[in-house]
Amino acid sequence: MAKRGGSGLEEIARAAGVSKMTVSRVLRGGSGFSEETRAKVMREVDRLGYVPNRLAAAFGPAGSSTLVGVCVPRFTSSLFGALLESLNATLARLGYQTMIGSHGQIPEEEETWLKGLASWRPAGVILAGRRHTAGTLDMLRSMGVPVVEIWDLTTSPLDISVGFSHFDNGLEMARCVLARGHRRIGYVGALGGRETMGRQRLEGFRAGLAEAGLNLIASEMLEDDSGFYPGFYGTETLLSREGNLDLIYYHDDEMAIGGLAFLRARGLDVPGRIGVAGWGGMEAASVLPQRLTTTKVPTARLGKAAAEALVGRLKGSPVQDVTVVPTQLVPGATIRPDA
Numbered sequence: 001m002a003k004r005g006g007s008g009l010e011e012i013a014r015a016a017g018v019s020k021m022t023v024s025r026v027l028r029g030g031s032g033f034s035e036e037t038r039a040k041v042m043r044e045v046d047r048l049g050y051v052p053n054r055l056a057a058a059f060g061p062a063g064s065s066t067l068v069g070v071c072v073p074r075f076t077s078s079l080f081g082a083l084l085e086s087l088n089a090t091l092a093r094l095g096y097q098t099m100i101g102s103h104g105q106i107p108e109e110e111e112t113w114l115k116g117l118a119s120w121r122p123a124g125v126i127l128a129g130r131r132h133t134a135g136t137l138d139m140l141r142s143m144g145v146p147v148v149e150i151w152d153l154t155t156s157p158l159d160i161s162v163g164f165s166h167f168d169n170g171l172e173m174a175r176c177v178l179a180r181g182h183r184r185i186g187y188v189g190a191l192g193g194r195e196t197m198g199r200q201r202l203e204g205f206r207a208g209l210a211e212a213g214l215n216l217i218a219s220e221m222l223e224d225d226s227g228f229y230p231g232f233y234g235t236e237t238l239l240s241r242e243g244n245l246d247l248i249y250y251h252d253d254e255m256a257i258g259g260l261a262f263l264r265a266r267g268l269d270v271p272g273r274i275g276v277a278g279w280g281g282m283e284a285a286s287v288l289p290q291r292l293t294t295t296k297v298p299t300a301r302l303g304k305a306a307a308e309a310l311v312g313r314l315k316g317s318p319v320q321d322v323t324v325v326p327t328q329l330v331p332g333a334t335i336r337p338d339a
Helices: 011-017 020-028 033-047 054-059 077-093 107-118 134-143 164-178 197-210 227-241 253-265 283-287 298-312
Strands: 067-072 095-102 124-128 147-152 160-164 184-187 217-220 247-250 273-279 294-296 322-324 327-331
Touching: 011 020, 011 033, 020 033, 033 253, 067 077, 067 107, 067 134, 067 147, 077 095, 077 124, 077 164, 077 217, 077 298, 095 107, 095 283, 107 124, 107 134, 107 283, 124 197, 124 253, 147 298, 164 197, 164 294, 164 327, 184 197, 227 247, 227 253, 247 253, 253 273, 253 283
Parallel strands: 067 095, 067 124, 124 147, 147 160, 160 322, 184 217, 184 247, 247 273
Antiparallel strands: 294 327
């Protein structure tokens, strides 16, 4: 990454034709100047790419930063909760602290979060995902700090990538359920209007079906976040349109558990009448009467590997640019038994 840039208060003051104190008051949201002056200062702030150094003001020189920014899709997922716990514990052990945000798998929200983080001059940044806006990429280059992209593996990272292939997860699941004799397959997903990592799993799943000359019979892509209730009513909606399915693949385990609740409420035998497959290896799946067929994600291992890679880069130690953290397909009791 390039060295961090940005202009100081004196340069902004000269360009705007005002005093350094006036620039400081404008940036703090103070008073005692005209709206015209404020607008003039802010134009120069934008033009010169100034980012206030809050960390230097609060803790000393920016070079002494021990702050690491971490941005994940959402806080409500048990998977990301476990990931954040592992990241935070590992970074704390290595002498760093975290500033956490979420982006909802919307790149523009990630950019907004990063703008706020940049003013604290972090030592490094960890981002869940590999889809970023041009503004985010510009800021990361300007900040000049190690960047670890996690969760969604890329072989061409900005700096470091630690994760796994969501496409391959879907492909592997398709091959598994086909080997167990399922043929009339549907899908229930979430966040329908967004380019999500779940959509990459679906594309992998479709590719696996295509290998056998098959397609999805029907799908229900909800606009909601994933969760137990969306899984419940998404299954109801899907089966109301296409009742002759013999398996449903879900965006994640939460939705699969919701789907199982609907199927049991309707007296449909799982897996005799219809099979269920999820993704994530979420803790809630461990208390079900039947072991859920899913893909288990090693969140703790991934978090630890990402934190250690970032700190290694900060300390100048040899670090792999790409680290694959293997997932595990669990062929549980919610699909047909192996012949």
